[in-house]
Amino acid sequence: MDSFGTRLRRYRGERQWSLSDLSARTHYSPGHLSKVENDLRMPTRELAASCDAALGARGQLLAALGAGRTDDTARGTGGSAGSAPQAARPDEAALPALPATLSDGAAAPVVAALTTVLDGLRATAQSAGPGAVLESAAAQVRALRSMATHTRDPDSGHLLSLAGRYAEFVAWMCQEADDERSALSWARTTASLARHVGSPDIEANAVLRRSLLALYCDDGAATVELASAAADFTSSSATRVRALLRLAQGHALSGDDLRCRRALDDAFSLLSGTSYAAGHGSGHYGTRHVADPAAMARGWCLQVLGHHDEALGLLSAEARRIPAHAHRARARFEVRVALAALGTNDVDRACATLRDVLTVAPGLDSATLRTDLRGCVRALSRHRRHPAVAELLPVVTRQASRRAAA
Known part of the structure; x- marks a missing residue:
């Protein structure tokens, strides 16, 4: 099987782009991209997603990382x-x-x-x-x-x-x-x-909990399998929507752009029913503080797939709607905003967003938040010479590497 670098070079050649052309669209330097193409440097998931989106590879470059690949920064x-x-x-x-x-x-x-x-x-x-x-x-x-x-x-x-x-x-x-x-x-x-x-609905939510564990272990295949099982368990519209959104996230993590968008479309179709609104309003499961979980999930998926500009618009709009008192929810999604901003090369915005997150992160003791912050450390490391990054990176790194309190 071709290496990631070989596939990247082939897709770039089909577009007739130079390394500088690809660099301008992904914000990675031509020298870094050259090392990746020649298998002298391992690509990160973020680089693969950015290149996949820029070259219109529809998940093929992300898939080249390998279904079972785990970054050394994965939790x-x-x-x-x-x-x-x-x-x-x-x-x-x-x-x-x-x-x-x-x-x-x-x-x-x-x-x-x-x-x-x-x-x-x-x-x-x-x-x-x-x-x-x-x-x-x-x-x-x-x-x-x-x-x-x-x-x-x-x-x-x-x-x-x-x-x-x-x-x-x-x-x-x-x-x-x-x-x-x-x-x-x-x-x-x-x-x-x-x-x-x-109660199939309670059982479906137990399966969705396992799917979220898989998601944060960077296991797209297990996330897809468990989310599909949860969707089949229940007739509750609210839970089925949550399962379809998790299914989309699993496909995004696996680099399957087409199936991801199909699952998102299925969730949006189900959202048009009145039964979902009643189930979501009860707040028994899932988030109570995200006004539009479907839009937030779409932004999350687009960011993972490398469509950073579109993701940034969705994520930032939804994050602003989270109540100020919901520190955990707001911090988790603001980190996704920062990741999308870094994907668009808007370093100042990413740093400003992360400063807000760091005001509440130490008190939350959240493992999922620390996982996303580790993604920010990787992305920030590309901009070490930026003054704001030089000041912020050590703080983010310390927070991302904290152990859970006993």
Whole structure:
């Protein structure tokens, strides 16, 4: 099979472009591109995406990196397993003592009260690290499961459904704590609860949690497989939209421009239905703070595929609509804005955006945010001589390399 450099040279030759022509369109120097073409330097995903988009290769150059390729900067989420608080691991120990049965109707106020607690924990997670909420959320799963064993149907089903929502939230926080093992364990717990109560929607969201873990492990193929499975699990329009958007992200990560755009189009078609609006408004799963998740996902995909100008417009417009108090959501998507700006060679804008992110990043303790910041370190390194970059790069590098708090 041809090397990446050989394919790049062939596509450039078909366009009859010089190295300077390609450099002008990708913002990589002719000398750097020459080394890549001659296999003297390994291409980054960002370079491959920029060249793919500029040359109209429709994912062929990205695919040349190899389906199983992992950058030395890609996050190994399993490497720090156990960094999440031990109390966050699912277990059946230390369950509270309860009466033999709960009286009829007693579960309803419990479900209402603990739903409010979950909403509060989700809000807290937007401004604090996962350690601030993990222990409390895991304890609620244990309590709800215990109460369900002492409650008659259908109240037991309501308790276990809420336990499933809590378990999915704990899986997310374990992922943010850079503890893949616990995140996968909690996703399995979520799926088990979903099957017990007969809720395909909860099970689909457990699978989507696993797909996000795959996405941040830079595994496009696994992301596609899991997102496709999640879409097949449920009839919920809201969850199907989220699955299709994740499917598009997986295809973008794999360099498949055509399938990525097809999945995005399918999601937009489904968005036209009124049932999605009702499901999204409930806020049980997925983001509550991104006004248009479909537009944000399209921007994310375009940036990964190297269409930086179009991505920058979409991402920056949607990031501005995120409430100021949603620090975690805003920081994550502002980093994508910075990556797109660097792709267009707008270094000053990227640095200004990253300065805003760095004001809140230390308190968030977010593994997914650190992964994206490592992408920024790679992109910023191309502009080391720029005064703003020289000042900012060491700070971004320190934040990107922080370990999750114990």
